[in-house]
Amino acid sequence: MSQQEVTPKSSNRRNFLKAGATAGAASVVSLPGSAGATPAANERLRIGFIGPGGRGFGAHVKTLCQLHNEGRKIDLVGVAEVYETQRDKVADYIKEKTGNDPGRYVDYNDMIAKENLDAVCIGTPDHWHHKQIVDSLDAGLSVYCEKPMTKSVEEAFDVEAKWRESGQVMQVGVQSTSLPVWNEIRALLQDGKLGKVLGFQTEYFRNSDLGQWRYYKLVPDMSPKKIDWDRWLGKNEGLAPEMPFDRAVYKQWRRFWPFGSGMFTDLFVHRTTSMLKATGLRVPGRVVGAGGIYMEYDGRDVPDVATVVADFNEGVQGLITATMCNQESRVNQLIRGHYGTFMLGNGESFDGFEFVPERRQVTAQGDSAKRTFEPERISTTPVKNTTKAHFENFLDACEAGDPQLCNNPPDLGAAAMAVVNLGAQSYRNGEVYFVNEGSRDISTTDPGWAAKWEAKSQAREQANHIPGWQAGDFGSRLNEPEYMRYAGPWTDGKDPGDA
Structure with missing residues (x-):
């Protein structure tokens, strides 16, 4: 996949302000790959919220209120929410914490049209993400969208293309991507610390006597009198099938395929995105998924x-x-290479990770004599509040007008979706999925995945490597025993060992 840059466009309110009344005071700073400039020093970012429910309120709204009160130049000016009670709860909270009474809307398009926004935060169910992202980018807005980036892989690839075209800042809400450890690991991998990188392993285990996502409580106030059900479904937009109102579907939508993909897109996307960031990998070539409902028989x-x-x-x-x-027998998160492994443990609170070398019979041979291989604890800087750090990173990118500053931009978001969502589809459909790296076409027809690797072996080719690899053949070739000269076909009865 081409790692092309996104060039910011000067199309939103902030740039018009900068070019107009504040032009004399604005300090224009050119950024690498940027056609834009930083906002004026006294300018404030106007932010609206789309669907601030559980995560949207608890993380998006509350974090940005905190950052506002800590002095960030942001104003929280609009709330678009289909549930009247939640809409008032969020708007009242913003007013209490910041002193600003935000506009209250049912339709996010009305908020975009009336509130003179610079950015939106999207916290709706997955099936709405694509449309709301595209509408916001088309309006010249910066976007923070909760993970997963979209409902489907095709939508994810489309968002990535629209984002590149728009030049706008966009952050996908996998907060752990704002940990410095992933950039640090990637640099070590590219330098050949593990030799040829072979794989990563990750997890997201949970356990509950209630069942996953049933901890979202249902209350009598949730009713068609208070919730615009057709709008929540996206009935007019064709986003979900028509169905009668159901509190469980509304509040616990992650349990149902029309709106989410369960642990694949709600949980796996966290760890997968981090691993893709650490390795530099993006779109997979082949994906298969497995599993089942083996205990949680709750509808x-x-x-x-x-x-x-x-x-x-x-x-x-x-x-x-x-x-x-x-969840008490979780597998370790790790990255494996020919010469060793990075052991990361579990969760997102890292102050370091372990380098576990392979045995000396492997690492003492060939080119590995250039380096020492001893067990090592590699320190990293822990981040106490990754959600806050992720929003600060988003605001920094908005203020700089530079999409490249975001820690989880849409190219990374789309790649993670390709892994986890195709895994979900594979589980449901019993198919193996293949992705064409260039065209992004998705198929269940095998293009010869195994055959291409067998051909590389037969031709004694060099190994493929992660993006940014700088270590040549280090840790990437096998030693050829002397006796292997006797291998090979006997042509016309001639012993290949006599050559």
Whole structure:
């Protein structure tokens, strides 16, 4: 996949302000790959919220209120929410915490049209993400969208293309991508610390006596009198099938396929995005998923045990696995190479990780004599509040007008979706999915995945590597024993060992 840059466009309110009344005071700073400039020093970012429900309120609204009160130049000016009670709750909270009474809307398009926004934060169910992102980008707005970036892979690729075309800042809400550890690991991998990178393994285990996502409480106030059900469904937009109002579907929508993909897109996307960032990998070449509903028989659609295996054209395999019914026996997050492994443990609170070298019989041979291989604890800077750090990163990018500053831009968001969502589709449909790296076409017809690797072996080719690899053949070739000169076909009865 081409890692092309996104060039900001001077199309939104902030740039018009800068070019007009504040032009004399504005300090124009050219950024690499940027056609725009930083906002004027006294300018404030006007932010609206689309669908601030559980995560949208608890993380988006509350975090930005905190940042506002800490002095960030932002104003929270609009709330678009189909549930009247939630809409008032969020707007009242903003007024209490910041002193500003935001506009209250049912339709986010009305908010975009009337509130003179610079940016939106999207916290709606997955099936709305694509349309709301595209509408916002088309309006010249910066976008923070909660993960997963979209409902489908095709939508994710479309958002990535629209984002590149728009030049706008966009951040996908996988907050762990704002940990410095992933950039630090990527630099070590590219330098050959592990030799040839072979695979990553990650997880997101949970356990609950209630069942996953049933901890979102249902209350009598949730009713068609208070909730615009057709708008929530996206009935007029064709986003979901028509169905009668159901509190469980409304509040616990992650359990049902029309609106989400269970642990695949709600949980696996966290760890997968981090691993893609650490390795530099993006779109997979081959994806298969497995699992089932083995215990949580509560009317749900999505499985309680699942695994995704993704193979990449760089010659790397990713394994993402979990159950929602056990969490005390979690697998380790790790990245494996020919000469060693980075062991990351679990979760997102890292102050370091372990380098575990392979045995000396492997690492003492050939080119590995250039380096020492001893067990090592590699320190990293922990981040106490990754959600806050992620929003600060988003605001920094908005203020600079530079999409490249975001820690989780749409190219990374789309790649993670390709892994986890194709894994979900594979589980449901019993198919193996293949992605054409250039065209982004998705197919269940095998293009000869195994055959291409067998051909490389027969031709004794060099290994493929992660993007940014700088270590040549280090840790990427096998030693050829002297006796292998006796291998090979006997042509016309001649012993190949006599050559």
